[in-house]
Amino acid sequence: MASIQLNNELSVDLSKQFLLAMPGMDMGEWAHSVVFLCEHNTEGALGLIVNRPSDITVADMLERLDLQVEPGVEAVAAQAVYHGGPVHTDRGFVLHTAGNKTYASTIDLGDFQLTTSRDVLEDIAKGEGPEQFLVTLGYAGWGTGQLESELAQNAWLNVEAAPSIIFDMPYEGRYEAALGALGIHSSMLTGVAGHA
Template sequence: MNGFQSLAGRLLVAMPGISDPRFEHAVILLCVHDPDQAMGLRLDQPAPETDLRSVLLGLEMPAPDAAEGRPVRVGGPVDKSRGFVLHTDDWMSEDSSIAFTSGLALTATRDALIAMTDLVSGPRRSALHLGYAGWGEGQLEDELGENVWLTADADLDLIFDGDHETKWSRALTAIGVDAAWLSSQSGRA
């Protein structure tokens, strides 16, 4: 694919009227983007009635007090039983962390779950996502060409804060777009 430019480390912000209701008002951080595929984590959808402590107990792992009340997010509709820890790169698992942009990494192993509760040597910021959003070869590029998504720079506060209700509008504001002015129609000019 000539001229391919990876969007890994950038945000996808859903346009109004997106045809897939699972992504309405979605803000997704792209973690992998190459000519063959794209993979990202939705940032604005908390997992209902689930916190980090309940996940740890379900995995029969120690659940320290620091896990109590820590929210868990729905990362996307694919493989919802699989967990991904999105975290700052000040903590890395030697064998399994993947740094995909300056300051951020992704780890899908149990040691990342333990590190999330380690207030001394764990990552400064982290979030557990169940599932992910995925695209096959050329699929994301087609959606971008149809104006289904806007792209924005990643912002650590937006990525990790717990204000899920306003993430979409804040992501739009960060790129100078007022949600009230967006049309629910998409397509090519």
């Protein structure tokens, strides 16, 4: 992916990183949010909030798509669908680990794969889907320069994303675990921005 260019200087590409909401963003869906940044380039950024489960289950979503859950897949189908962000909340995204199968609209993100096509959900319903996955409705989006502006205002911290935080940890612990990768705890953060 291309790096962001600001003021004729190259900036860092934050794709495949977590964005962690700072205490100043303590209202609504952004409070304590962990966003997996799928894409970050000169046109903006796209990410998925990975610690906001909705009251919809994967089984509910499969039923709405007229996909029959096969016997033995009930535990998988009982997983929550996550609120991925405020943009296009009617669109589904499946963030998953790589497997032996490639889906129609899969984007390779290193340790992660992002699929938006129905075929991955068909496999999940049959128990033949990716070993680990997280389904979201909607996404978080930023226009050109918007994320960079928010980072400059200390709205977010960023750290390299780890699959274990998304796939192996309960959603309630993901924010602290991602902060822990930076060697900090939420009690060390302040909502007041400071600049040297």
